[in-house]
Amino acid sequence: MKRLENKVALITGAGSGMGRAQAVLFAEEGASIIAADINMDGLKKTVEDIEKKGGSAFAVEIDVSDKSSVEEGVRKGLEKYGKIDILSNTAGILDDYKPTLDTPEELWDKIMSVNLKGVYFMTNAVLPQMIEREEGTIVNIASIAAFVAGGGGAAYTSAKHAIAGYTKQLSFDYGKKGIRVNAIAPGAVETGMTKEIFEEGSADVMDAVKSVPAGRYGQPEEIARVALFLVSEESSFMHGAIVPVDGGWIVK
Ligand SMILES: NC(=O)c1ccc[n+]([C@@H]2O[C@H](COP(=O)([O-])OP(=O)(O)OC[C@H]3O[C@@H](n4cnc5c(N)ncnc54)[C@H](O)[C@@H]3O)[C@@H](O)[C@H]2O)c1
Numbered sequence: 589m590k591r592l593e594n595k596v597a598l599i600t601g602a603g604s605g606m607g608r609a610q611a612v613l614f615a616e617e618g619a620s621i622i623a624a625d626i627n628m629d630g631l632k633k634t635v636e637d638i639e640k641k642g643g644s645a646f647a648v649e650i651d652v653s654d655k656s657s658v659e660e661g662v663r664k665g666l667e668k669y670g671k672i673d674i675l676s677n678t679a680g681i682l683d684d685y686k687p688t689l690d691t692p693e694e695l696w697d698k699i700m701s702v703n704l705k706g707v708y709f710m711t712n713a714v715l716p717q718m719i720e721r722e723e724g725t726i727v728n729i730a731s732i733a734a735f736v737a738g739g740g741g742a743a744y745t746s747a748k749h750a751i752a753g754y755t756k757q758l759s760f761d762y763g764k765k766g767i768r769v770n771a772i773a774p775g776a777v778e779t780g781m782t783k784e785i786f787e788e789g790s791a792d793v794m795d796a797v798k799s800v801p802a803g804r805y806g807q808p809e810e811i812a813r814v815a816l817f818l819v820s821e822e823s824s825f826m827h828g829a830i831v832p833v834d835g836g837w838i839v840k
Contacts (some may be wrong), residue, residue, distance in 0.1 A: 590618030591820045596669040598622040598662070600652050600710060601679035603630025605779025606729060608637070609808035610676050610815050615643030617816060619674065622665035624650040626679075630780075652679045652706030653698075662713040671721065674819045675714045677707040678729040682781055686741035699743035704750050711758065715767070722766035725819040728755050729811070730771045732837045734830060738796075739775075739837075748773075752830045759828030770818045770826055775834025776805040802835030 597614045601607030603625030611621045615638040623638075623645050625631050631647035638645040646668045650661035665672060680703045683695060707728055718724025733739030733748040740748065751771060758769040776797045778786060785793060786805065797805050814833045817823050832838055 590616075591816065591822070592617040592619035592674070595619040595673040596622065596665075596671055597674035597676065597819070598624060598665055598672045598710075598714060599676040599678060600624045600650065600706070601729075602634050603627035605678075605781060606774065606777065606808045606811045606815075607676070607678040608634045609812035610678065611645065612637050612641070612643075613809070613812040613816055614674070614676075614819070615645060616641060617820075620669050621645040622669065622672065623647050624652075624661055624665075624679075626651050650710075652677075652710055653701035655709050658706075658709040658713050662710075666717065671717060672714050673718070673724055675710060675718075675724070675726045676729070676815060676819070677710055677726070679706060680729065680731075680781075683741040683744040686743070688742040691742050696743045699747050703744065703747035704754070707751060707754065715762070718767055719762065719765050724767045726758065726767065726769040727815050727818045728769070728771040729815075730755070730773045730830060732773050732775050732832065732834050734771070734773050735832070735838050755830060756828040763827045768823070768827055770823070770828065771830045772811060772814055772818065773830055773832045773834060773838075774806065774811050775800060775832070775837035777808055777811060778805055779808055799840065800835040800837045801839065804835065806833070806835055 597619040602611045602623035635645045648661045651657040730751040731748040733745040734752040755771040
């Protein structure tokens with residue numbers, strides 16, 4: 589039996605990188621996928637990848653930073669598949685490693701509304717029907733920036749630290765109602781977010797990326813496999829964990 593048979597998973601950021609990798613893997617494991625993103629071209633490719641392998645997926649345009657867009661998108665997903673068992677909050681953006689004095693208020697607000705408020709909007713839209721059925725799993729894609737400095741700039745690191753706190757608080761508040769919430773803290777992973785940095789980055793950046801115990805950056809599928817574990821029954825006693833999947837970045 590596949591690990592996510594008869595489950596429905598909504599994944600944000602599913603048009604690229606780690607979101608797409610989770611969508612494809614979860615579908616291979618039997619889940620029906622509500623693939624959400626602001627990038628409809630990216631979503632089209634994700635849905636094609638899933639359907640080519642015989643899976644079921646539905647693309648829905650959601651801007652996670654816009655409450656009405658989130659509510660409308662979740663409504664469409666529920667209309668299509670009838671329930672959402674799994675939520676993966678993966679959509680996110682980078683702040684170009686800007687220190688606070690170089691962070692204009694607009695950038696601060698943008699990072700907070702996508703990387704933090706977006707996770708709150710999505711969770712609040714999906715959670716009630718999970719609580720009603722007394723089952724559901726949520727995985728939040730945080731970052732090593734949830735633990736240490738230097739994985740982003742002032743706004744990104746602050747938002748990712750907050751995601752760790754939010755993950756723990758959700759577990760605390762809803763664990764006894766049958767909901768499990770965990771987070772992954774990825775290190776450097778080759779995705780749309782980092783492609784340019786890895787291709788055109790300075791020797792300093794690449795030295796930092798390769799100085800981890802793994803000696804390399806990761807691939808989105810390596811994050812997706814841990815996300816699969818966290819949303820499946822295999823991790824049934826895990827609540828509120830922030831799991832580093834970083835090639836050893838934070839042990840340095
Ligand atoms: N790539 C890394 O090295 C790395 C490391 C640690 C954490 N992360 C985190 O992983 C997550 C996934 O990023 P990725 O590396 O796969 O990057 P990516 O750029 O490949 O994918 C991010 C996706 O999020 C979507 N998105 C952006 N803003 C959105 C919005 N307002 N509403 C809906 N969708 C939106 C983008 O269109 C894109 O498809 C992010 O939360 C990121 O912060 C990435």
